[in-house]
Amino acid sequence: MENNLSSVLLEAANLLVVGMGVVFVFLGILIFLIKLMSHFFAGEIPAPTKVNVPNRPAVKSSGAHQDKKVVAAISAAVHQYRQDKKQ
Amino acid sequence: MEGLATLWASTGIANFHWQQLIMIVVGFGLLYLAISKKFEPLLLLPIGFGAVLTNIPIAGFSDPGGVLYYVYKIGIDTGVFPLLIFMGVGAMTDFGALIANPKMLLLGAAAQAGIFATLFGAILLNLIPGFDFTLADASAIAIIGGADGPTAIFLASRLAPDLLGAIAVAAYSYMALVPIIQPPIMKALTNKEERKIVMEQLRPVSQREKIIFPLMVLTIALLLLPEATPLVGMFCLGNLMRECGVVDRLSKTAQNELINIVTIFLGLAVGSKLSAEAFLTVETLGILALGAVAFGIGTASGVLMAKLMSKLSGGKINPLIGAAGVSAVPMAARVVNKVGLESNPHNFLLMHAMGPNVAGVLGSAVAAGILLALVGG
Known part of the structure; x- marks a missing residue:
């Protein structure tokens, strides 16, 4: 029994080392790849705003409509924020 | 008169074993925790009810032919339910x-x-008489430390189906107890100055990065650790549906209707494993104790790692966020935020804690894959 226990413990130690090792290697590779990816694709952020900017003069005639949109967006954001705080 | 005797013989009262009564009380206890204390109610409520149903004498909910028997067989025995939850x-x-x-x-x-x-x-x-955990049992119990319900259920269903009920209950109970278990450990390992550290605002992330991310995770998993791909794969599928922007309907279904439906059945099926003979053992006490230890060590090692990173980065990282590394999304991140606010009322760590928090989900899925590969085979 004692012998058996120590062999199982040894196996557990083995699992600890291998397990933590693999977890770190796995997530470490992921860190590297995310950085690599961000290097190429992170600059894409302004894209949606860029699309919006030239659009603006065209929509200007419907000022009231856009105001409504802005109000809706802000109230949605406030609602979301409050919901988050509540939880 | 004889009819009356037959009727009596078919009542619940005449057929109760005291163990079943205790388990029904345990089931009601879980319902109480879910409803009054709001402990992970989405899961503990169906689990508690399942525990009551499965211990009703004569009705045979969990015997072959009973409804919970089939729910368990179809959903958990096959591993399908936890994986669907993971997709959600x-x-x-x-x-x-x-x-x-x-x-x-x-x-x-x-x-x-x-x-x-x-x-x-x-x-x-195992040194204590009455305990007899194999390495497979031990692995299934240890995954409670991953603080991730579906992962724990998935691994337990593969490695130690007999202990599944206790493991699932321990996992979900401790996830609910994160706000009580974690703060003392976090405070013991950090000083006031460290807890006050304000972190830089995170940069916005492009949609392309978010689309590529799940595909990248899946690729690494299939190359390095195929055993983890059931969990990681379903998780990445759900995430890709969310981020790609072209299948909003599927994404909404996965994160609402589908996950809700599966949660009901998953809870019932887990509850069906809370039968008297499986649950009323010293091993259950051991599992509950080990689960708390696992949570504590996970929190501590996360905080210590964050402390190290904080030192190396010249004090740019608040060590508290390490505690969120145990997954338990989003509870652990909220706890970090709360403890951070106690030291510095203007320091909102929530977004910073979400990073390690979701990293913890991936980490525990990978750890589950390793345990499956090394112990399950």
Whole structure:
């Protein structure tokens, strides 16, 4: 029994080392790849705003409509924020 | 008169074993925790009810032919339910905070130490008479430290189906207890100055990065650790549906209707494993104790790793966020935020803690894959 226990413990130690090792290697590779990816694709952020900017003069005639949109967006954001705080 | 006797013989009262009565009380206890204390109610409510149903004498809910028997057989025996839940969780998870600051993955990795350290505890318990955990049992118990319900259920259904009920109950109970278990450990390992550290605002992340991310995770998993791909794969599928922007309907279904339906059946099926003979053993007490240890060690190693990273970065990282590495999304991140606010009322750590938090989900899925590969085979 004692012998058996120590062999199982040894196996557990083995699992600890291998397990933590693999977890770190796995997530470490992921860190590297995310950085690599961000290097190429992170600059894409302004894209949606860029699309919006030239659009603006065209929509200007419907000022009231856009105001409504802005109000809706802000109230949605406030609602979301409050919901988050509540939880 | 004889009819009356027959009728009496078919009542619940005449057929109760005291163990079943205790388990029904346990079931009601879980319902109480779910309803009054709001402990993970979405799961503990169906689990508690399932526990009551399965211990009703004569009705045979969990015997072949009974409804819970089939629910368990179809959903958990096959591993389908936890995987569907994982897909829904993937569809609900925003990896933005992690992509903006990928170093947080190290915290998600460090917090998995709780899992592997608990393996020892489970095996050492065998020294006490009455305990007889195999390495497979010990692995299934240890995964409670991953603080991730579906992962724990998935692994338990593969490695130690007999202990599944106790493991699932322990996992979900401790996830609900995160606000009580974690803060003392976090405070013990950090000083006031460290807790006050304000972190830089995270950069915004582009949609392309968010789309590529799940595909990248899947690719690494299929190359390095195919055993983890059931969990990681379903998770990435859900996340891709969320981020790609062209299948909003599927994404919404995965994170609402589908996950809700599966949650009901998953809870019932787990509850059906809370039968008197399986639950009323010393092993259950051992599992509950080990689960708490696993959570504690996971939290501590996450915080210590964050402390190290904080030192190396010249004080740019608040060590508290390491505690979120144990997954338990989003509860652990909220606890970090709360403890941070106690030291500095203007310091909102929530977004920073979400990085290690979602990293912890990946970490525990990977850890589960390793345990499956090394112990399950």
